[in-house]
Amino acid sequence: MSIVVMKFGGSSVADADKIRAAARRAIAAHEKGQQVAMVVSAMGDTTDDLEKLAYQVAANPDKREWDQLMVTGEQVTISLMAMALRDLGVPAISFTADQIGMVTDGVHTKARLLRINARRIRRELDEGKIVIIAGFQGVTANGDMTTLGRGGSNVTLVAIAAALKAQQCENYTDVDGVYTADPRIVPTARKLASISYDEMLELASLGANVLHNRAVEFAKKYRVPIHVRNSQNENQGTLIVAETAAMENIVVRGAALKDKLARITLRHLPDRPGVVARIFHVIAEADIVVDDILQTVNPAGRATVSFTIDLRELNDALTVCERLKNDFTDLEISHVTDLAKVSVVGVGMRVHTGVAERMFKALADAKINIENITTSEIKISCIIDREQGPEALRLVHDAFDLGTGPLKETRKRGKKRAGRASK
Amino acid sequence: MSIVVMKFGGSSVADADKIRAAARRAIAAHEKGQQVAMVVSAMGDTTDDLEKLAYQVAANPDKREWDQLMVTGEQVTISLMAMALRDLGVPAISFTADQIGMVTDGVHTKARLLRINARRIRRELDEGKIVIIAGFQGVTANGDMTTLGRGGSNVTLVAIAAALKAQQCENYTDVDGVYTADPRIVPTARKLASISYDEMLELASLGANVLHNRAVEFAKKYRVPIHVRNSQNENQGTLIVAETAAMENIVVRGAALKDKLARITLRHLPDRPGVVARIFHVIAEADIVVDDILQTVNPAGRATVSFTIDLRELNDALTVCERLKNDFTDLEISHVTDLAKVSVVGVGMRVHTGVAERMFKALADAKINIENITTSEIKISCIIDREQGPEALRLVHDAFDLGTGPLKETRKRGKKRAGRASK
Numbered sequence: 001m002s003i004v005v006m007k008f009g010g011s012s013v014a015d016a017d018k019i020r021a022a023a024r025r026a027i028a029a030h031e032k033g034q035q036v037a038m039v040v041s042a043m044g045d046t047t048d049d050l051e052k053l054a055y056q057v058a059a060n061p062d063k064r065e066w067d068q069l070m071v072t073g074e075q076v077t078i079s080l081m082a083m084a085l086r087d088l089g090v091p092a093i094s095f096t097a098d099q100i101g102m103v104t105d106g107v108h109t110k111a112r113l114l115r116i117n118a119r120r121i122r123r124e125l126d127e128g129k130i131v132i133i134a135g136f137q138g139v140t141a142n143g144d145m146t147t148l149g150r151g152g153s154n155v156t157l158v159a160i161a162a163a164l165k166a167q168q169c170e171n172y173t174d175v176d177g178v179y180t181a182d183p184r185i186v187p188t189a190r191k192l193a194s195i196s197y198d199e200m201l202e203l204a205s206l207g208a209n210v211l212h213n214r215a216v217e218f219a220k221k222y223r224v225p226i227h228v229r230n231s232q233n234e235n236q237g238t239l240i241v242a243e244t245a246a247m248e249n250i251v252v253r254g255a256a257l258k259d260k261l262a263r264i265t266l267r268h269l270p271d272r273p274g275v276v277a278r279i280f281h282v283i284a285e286a287d288i289v290v291d292d293i294l295q296t297v298n299p300a301g302r303a304t305v306s307f308t309i310d311l312r313e314l315n316d317a318l319t320v321c322e323r324l325k326n327d328f329t330d331l332e333i334s335h336v337t338d339l340a341k342v343s344v345v346g347v348g349m350r351v352h353t354g355v356a357e358r359m360f361k362a363l364a365d366a367k368i369n370i371e372n373i374t375t376s377e378i379k380i381s382c383i384i385d386r387e388q389g390p391e392a393l394r395l396v397h398d399a400f401d402l403g404t405g406p407l408k409e410t411r412k413r414g415k416k417r418a419g420r421a422s423k
Numbered sequence: 424m425s426i427v428v429m430k431f432g433g434s435s436v437a438d439a440d441k442i443r444a445a446a447r448r449a450i451a452a453h454e455k456g457q458q459v460a461m462v463v464s465a466m467g468d469t470t471d472d473l474e475k476l477a478y479q480v481a482a483n484p485d486k487r488e489w490d491q492l493m494v495t496g497e498q499v500t501i502s503l504m505a506m507a508l509r510d511l512g513v514p515a516i517s518f519t520a521d522q523i524g525m526v527t528d529g530v531h532t533k534a535r536l537l538r539i540n541a542r543r544i545r546r547e548l549d550e551g552k553i554v555i556i557a558g559f560q561g562v563t564a565n566g567d568m569t570t571l572g573r574g575g576s577n578v579t580l581v582a583i584a585a586a587l588k589a590q591q592c593e594n595y596t597d598v599d600g601v602y603t604a605d606p607r608i609v610p611t612a613r614k615l616a617s618i619s620y621d622e623m624l625e626l627a628s629l630g631a632n633v634l635h636n637r638a639v640e641f642a643k644k645y646r647v648p649i650h651v652r653n654s655q656n657e658n659q660g661t662l663i664v665a666e667t668a669a670m671e672n673i674v675v676r677g678a679a680l681k682d683k684l685a686r687i688t689l690r691h692l693p694d695r696p697g698v699v700a701r702i703f704h705v706i707a708e709a710d711i712v713v714d715d716i717l718q719t720v721n722p723a724g725r726a727t728v729s730f731t732i733d734l735r736e737l738n739d740a741l742t743v744c745e746r747l748k749n750d751f752t753d754l755e756i757s758h759v760t761d762l763a764k765v766s767v768v769g770v771g772m773r774v775h776t777g778v779a780e781r782m783f784k785a786l787a788d789a790k791i792n793i794e795n796i797t798t799s800e801i802k803i804s805c806i807i808d809r810e811q812g813p814e815a816l817r818l819v820h821d822a823f824d825l826g827t828g829p830l831k832e833t834r835k836r837g838k839k840r841a842g843r844a845s846k
Contacts, residue, residue: 016479050499056439057503058510065509068517069502072495076473079492080480086488087481094491098521099566143522 003125004029004168007039007135007157011174012231013077014044016084022172022231023084026130030090034168035125039135039160040081041153042073063108064144067137071096071145074134074153081132092130095120097137098145102156104138110149111138118163125164133160151212154226158215162222169224171211172231177238178203178210180402181255185390188403192253193236196243199253202345202379207258216240243347251348251355252400257393259386260311261291261339263371264321268330269303276305278327286320288313291341292374292381302330306372308383311337339371340389342396343381356380362399368392426548427452427591430462430558430580434597435654436500437467439507445595445654446507449553453513457591458548462558462583463504464576465496486531487567490560494519494568497557497576504555515553518543520560521568525579527561533572534561536641541586548587556583574635577649581638585645592647594634595654600661601626601633603825604678608813611826615676616659619666622676625768625802630681639663666770674771674778675823680816682809683734684714684762686794687744691753692726699728701750709743711736714764715797715804725753729795731806734760762794763812765819766804779803785822791815 006029008022022038030036050069054061061069078094085092101117124131135153138146148155154171161169176191178200183189195203197220204213210228219226219240229237247253269275276295283290291308298304309317318335325331342363349355356373359380363370368391372383384392397403429452431445445461453459473492477484484492501517508515524540547554558576561569571578577594584592599614601623606612618626620643627636633651642649642663652660670676692698699718706713714731721727732740741758748754765786772778779796782803786793791814795806807815820826 016476019480053439053499053503054506057442058506060510061506062509065502065505065517068505068519069499072498075495075498076476076492079488080476082488082491083477083481083484086485087483094488096491 001033001035002168003035003037003164003166004170005037005039005157005161005164005166006170006172007153008041008172008231009153009174010041010044010047012172013040013081016080018231019043019077019080020084020088023081023088025172025231026085027088027090030130037121037125037131037133037160037164037166038081039133039153039157040074040077041135043077046073046076067108067145067147070147071134071137074136078132078134085130085132090130091128092132093124094132094134096134098139098143100133102138102159103141104146104148106140106142106144106146108144108146111140111146113138113148113155113159116159116163118160121160121164149214151215154211154215155218158219158222158224158226161224162218166224168227169219170227170229172229173210174230174232175210175228176230176233176235177228178208178240179254181393181397182208182257185257186255186394186397186403189397190403192238194239194241194247195253196247196347197240198243198378199345199347200240202343202376203254203256206256206341206343206345206379206381208254208256211240248348248351250346250406251352252344252346252402253348254346255342255344255393255397255400255402257389258291258341258343259389261308261341261383261386262311262314262335262337263306263308263339263383264314264317264333264335265304265306266321266324267302267304267332267334269305269328271297271301271303275303275328279305279324282320282324283317286316288317288320292372292383294372294374308339308341308372338386339383340386340392341381341383342389342392343379344396344400345379347378349378349380358399359396362395363392366391366395368395424456424458425591426458426460426587426589427593428460428462428580428584428587428589429593429595430576431464431595431654432576432597433464433467433470435595436463436504439503441654442466442500442503443507443511446504446511448595448654449508450511450513453553459553460544460548460583460587460589461504461553461555462576462580463497463500463555464558466500469496469499490531490568490570493570494557494560497559501555501557508553508555513553514551515555516547517555517557519557521562521566523556525561525582526564527569527571529563529565529567529569531567531569534563534569536561536571536578536582539582539586541583544583544587572637574638577634577638578641581642581645581647581649584647585641589647591650592642593650593652595652596633597653597655598633598651599653599656599658600651601631601663602677604816604820605631605680608680609678609817609820609826612820613826615661617662617664618676619670619770620663621666621801622768622770623663625766625799626677626679629679629764629766629768629802629804631677631679634663671771671774673769673829674775675767675769675825676771677769678765678767678816678820678823678825680812681714681764681766682812684731684764684806684809685734685737685758685760686729686731686762686806687737687740687756687758688727688729689744689747690725690727690755690757692728692751694720694724694726698726698751702728702747705743705747706740709739711740711743715795715806717795717797731762731764731795761809762806763809763815764804764806765812765815766802767819767823768802770801772801772803781822782819785818786815789814789818791818
């Protein structure tokens with residue numbers, strides 16, 4: 001019998017009506033003869049409310065107790081969802097992570113899944129019940145509650161789908177799927193029919209706020225295809241799938257803009273091994289996430305290191321860098337705010353040439369200055385002035401025909417290299 | 424090492440400030456060198472809010488899921504309490520019922536405790552931690568969440584105190600203790616220094632809203648003395664303890680008023696075995712709680728049965744009684760609303776005579792008509808007109824010198840029968 005696992009995020013279960021709507025969607029699949037498991041998040045702002053409470057009682061809440069508190073959010077939703085389903089006439093049962101043995105390590109607030117016992121879920125599915133599972137949470141072998149960190153509910157979705165060997169894994173959100181670019185900035189942006197795990201990983205870390213990387217990595221590892229779709233309509237969404245050869249026919253799958261970046265530059269560093277390691281060790285210890293790093297060596301044998309970070313972390317980062325003056329006496333620190341990063345992503349870049357050139361030309365024609373460039377096998381990023389970010393995104397989107405070209409790769413197996421954009 | 428178990432009800436943990444106040448009280452005991460376990464309820468209106476949510480998604484919420492939902496209320500409080508304690512510098516750890524093996528039967532919404540595993544609690548106490556336990560909840564051997572029904576948090580308190588063989592069991596509420604009568608009605612009412620389990624049981628079922636009977640029965644069974652006291656001050660409260668011989672020196676310990684009663688009378692019933700059983704079987708099946716029952720047989724060999732119930736259940740009860748006409752063709756049903764019940768309670772009644780007479784005279788002198796009388800070994804109740812309820816309570820309270828007489832029994836062992844009020 002075919003198994004579908006559906007995940008409903010916080011905005012899709014924000015109130016009683018939405019819970020009942022989600023329940024009806026699960027029932028529709030159940031009525032088609034499918035076995036249905038649901039993964040649900042905490043309702044709307046519940047997690048924020050719980051966080052506020054925690055900071056009201058303690059300046060620095062204990063992490064074990066933080067998780068013990070947070071897991072209640074999802075527990076409320078699972079029980080309400082089961083009640084709603086039963087009220088609509090379908091047998092249903094809810095489970096916390098603990099009740100189905102969703103075992104994690106003991107790293108509170110960002111635990112990693114170790115194993116899932118799918119037996120109990122299977123038994124209930126075989127009895128015809130819709131099974132509702134609390135997302136985002138786990139339990140240690142010791143019985144302590146844990147949470148899986150940002151994007152944790154999607155990790156649960158993928159893990160449950162993998163454990164059940166589900167035929168379908170559906171992630172219901174408040175958008176129609178993954179777009180060629182953010183439609184709020186690029187009016188011609190279109191929904192993608194499919195995207196590879198690696199492309200999704202790049203887009204997510206470049207600013208596309210659809211699925212958190214940990215969930216995608218997990219899906220890639222277990223080869224679980226994720227269908228991202230809208231809980232408010234019946235439209236086909238976007239399939240996040242393993243890469244196929246045909247996917248390389250499309251040069252660029254999507255474009256993304258990361259806004260509100262700052263760049264810190266450290267000058268007059270000694271050019272010897274270990275210097276860069278020391279710098280980024282100190283920054284990582286302060287929990288500051290570094291975006292891109294550039295290093296140059298000038299003639300005098302002194303190195304210059306630049307790195308971009310989220311603007312909100314600038315002050316913390318500068319404080320940390322000041323401390324480096326104890327290690328490097330000549331160190332000069334400067335910074336630039338108001339930067340943005342525009343990127344294009346596509347597995348087609350591996351086989352098509354001229355991609356970087358096309359991107360740079362589109363920006364140059366509009367007199368947009370490129371401050372830094374970073375690349376990976378399947379993406380090119382340009383750091384630009386923040387004010388020009390939205391325009392740059394639209395230009396790049398146009399330059400690669402993302403608003404007009406084919407959305408689905410044509411099956412030209414064996415010929416793909418012939419289609420190379422050798423311009 | 425001396426162990427104290429403290430329970431804080433919903434109003435004593437209603438917000439962050441109150442949680443921190445409760446935490447400080449636990450710390451004060453901890454600093455005296457005691458081992459401290461806390462049992463806490465859901466914050467303020469949390470349970471009501473969860474109930475509302477349940478009824479928004481389902482007309483008749485499933486009971487397993489109801490419990491799965493409700494237990495989150497206490498789980499929020501335990502984790503916040505542990506955070507607050509740690510923030511105040513004292514090691515602490517919180518446990519759900521599941522985490523400490525508080526095993527119940529599977530009767531959802533009113534489960535009965537089967538066993539507690541005190542080992543984990545003891546280990547944490549021995550490490551110097553304050554241990555916080557979620558009240559009101561349990562878990563089945565199967566891992567399903569359960570709740571213990573009304574007064575459930577106090578059942579948890581007593582059960583934990585019994586399992587730990589605690590020297591002290593403190594129930595923190597928003598009143599100073601158990602009073603000779605409700606001080607909102609009787610201005611001269613005074614706080615009792617102590618009261619026996621049986622007296623407390625009678626008073627609770629007669630309308631005194633301090634401790635639910637199940638908790639008191641549990642305390643009596645395991646001989647756990649409960650100290651009822653105010654979380655807002657340091658006053659000595661009331662000890663609920665096993666009966667001592669000296670307790671019989673006080674004739675009446677307290678008086679209570681149960682308001683908003685209705686009486687249903689069934690006439691022309693056949694006077695044969697099984698009739699009354701049939702009637703109350705039907706009423707019990709409808710979950711209607713019957714207060715007092717009176718039966719008389721008139722000369723024609725027809726029986727009359729009267730019973731009092733909570734006014735709010737009158738309509739349901741009348742509907743059920745109508746159905747009895749199928750069994751008893753001549754049945755005549757009538758009812759009276761606007762009744763109240765005034766009662767006096769005291770183990771001293773066992774050895775002192777004239778108690779009923781003194782009560783009846785106090786009411787008669789004020790021209791208060793007594794509609795029915797019911798008695799037990801340690802209480803006398805009179806059904807009266809509802810409007811006269813508060814006055815009746817004050818009169819009876821005065822008649823037994825509850826506002827002026829000794830609050831603590833004098834130790835006149837062996838002589839107590841000599842002090843009999845033979846008036």
